[in-house]
Amino acid sequence: xxxxxxxxxxxxxxxxxxxxxxxxxxxxxxxxxxxxxxxxxxxxxxxxxxxxxxxxxxxxxxxxxxxxxxxxxxxxxxxxxxxxxxxxxxxxxxxxxxxxxxxxxxxxxxxxxxxxxxxxxxxxxxxxxxxxxxxxxxxxxxxxxxxxxxxxxxxxxxxxxxxxxxxxxxxxxxxxxxxxxxxxxxxxxxxxxxxxxxxxxxxxxxxxxxxxxxxxxxxxxxxxxxxxxxxxxxxxxxxxxxxxxxxxxxxxxxxxxxxxxxxxxxxxxxxxxxxxxxxxxxxxxxxxxxxxxxxxxxxxxxxxxxxxxxxxxxxxxxxxx
Numbered sequence: 530x531x532x533x534x535x536x537x538x539x540x541x542x543x544x545x546x547x548x549x550x551x552x553x554x555x556x557x558x559x560x561x562x563x564x565x566x567x568x569x570x571x572x573x574x575x576x577x578x579x580x581x582x583x584x585x586x587x588x589x590x591x592x593x594x595x596x597x598x599x600x601x602x603x604x605x606x607x608x609x610x611x612x613x614x615x616x617x618x619x620x621x622x623x624x625x626x627x628x629x630x631x632x633x634x635x636x637x638x639x640x641x642x643x644x645x646x647x648x649x650x651x652x653x654x655x656x657x658x659x660x661x662x663x664x665x666x667x668x669x670x671x672x673x674x675x676x677x678x679x680x681x682x683x684x685x686x687x688x689x690x691x692x693x694x695x696x697x698x699x700x701x702x703x704x705x706x707x708x709x710x711x712x713x714x715x716x717x718x719x720x721x722x723x724x725x726x727x728x729x730x731x732x733x734x735x736x737x738x739x740x741x742x743x744x745x746x747x748x749x750x751x752x753x754x755x756x757x758x759x760x761x762x763x764x765x766x767x768x769x770x771x772x773x774x775x776x777x778x779x780x781x782x783x784x785x786x787x788x789x790x791x792x793x794x795x796x797x798x799x800x801x802x803x804x805x806x807x808x809x810x811x812x813x814x815x816x817x818x819x820x821x822x823x824x825x826x827x828x829x830x831x832x833x834x835x836x837x838x839x840x841x842x843x844x845x846x847x848x849x850x
Contacts, residue, residue, distance in 0.1 A: 567615055571795060572799075574609065574610055574613070575620070575623065577798070577802050579608050581803065583605070583803050584630065585806055586600050587601060588631055588807040588811035588813070589814045591814070592631065592769055592811065592818065593747065594699070594745045594827065595834055596748075597631075598624070600837075602688075607849070611623075616794050618790055619793070621687075622783055622784075623800055627800070629784075630804040630809075631808070635769050635770065636773065638769075639766065649661045660724075663725070663726060666729040666733060667732045667736065667771050670733040674740060690845060692743035695741050695742065695745075696841060699745055699834050702752065702831075703831030703834070704828070706756065707831065718755070718763065719760060720760060721763040728757045732767070735750055736775065746772060746775065747772065750764075750771060765822060769815065
């Protein structure tokens with residue numbers, strides 16, 4: 530009975546915590562010194578309207594298998610956010626930081642499972658402890674590889690061309706793998722409680738593939754779980770909760786490192802607006818996807834990825850992005 534009130538409290542606390550983190554970034558974070566004219570230009574670059582649009586893009590696409598990073602990259606290019614040397618790093622940080630809104634949505638939707646995991650951490654739930662262990666195992670490959678190659682990934686893959694290619698490959702993968710696996714039914718296969726350490730490690734290495742922007746973390750983890758004979762319901766739940774750990778770590782790391790730079794350039798208000806909007810739309814998108822996949826397969830996302838890849842290539846050829 531306390532699940533809904535406690536989830537609402539968690540959401541409120543999350544919003545307040547985010548605003549406080551932006552208002553008081555880590556002292557070790559880098560600082561950007563802008564002239565008054567550059568500050569005014571930066572505030573115009575990320576207006577409340579643009580922050581809202583980017584928040585919607587993040588919230589809708591983060592947990593759908595279509596890549597939030599790719600959509601945010603194209604959206605920022607089209608709206609000219611971060612297209613100046615003085616604002617590029619701040620825009621990249623904003624793209625990562627508003628993921629916290631989507632992460633908070635996962636906490637609210639899966640509140641009961643999160644509580645179970647926390648009880649496992651405290652030694653009060655054997656199932657929660659086991660689930661925490663497999664989540665940590667699945668988290669490690671992407672964390673290690675991402676830490677080692679973060680700069681190379683940003684320098685060579687965070688670009689419209691590689692993103693469009695990843696969209697296309699992911700769409701084809703859905704038709705090659707996801708369509709066939711979904712025919713067995715959404716609940717057919719192993720439940721989440723049956724996931725093994727070996728399963729978790731394989732899903733973790735699959736998640737590392739999503740370090741290529743445009744691939745989609747949720748896509749590769751769901752497909753990997755399905756290949757391991759997990760049910761679609763279990764695959765989606767594990768993917769989303771794993772995202773809580775993976776995205777949370779990446780976001781907090783970037784916020785601690787570059788949070789001061791973000792607020793120096795864009796202030797506190799508009800990034801907070803983007804965070805709140807991302808939370809609301811992620812909440813809607815997660816609930817919709819869970820319901821949708823209980824009745825349908827992944828094919829619609831495959832078609833969407835192929836279409837958006839073609840559109841992305843068109844924008845590149847036209848010189849728009």
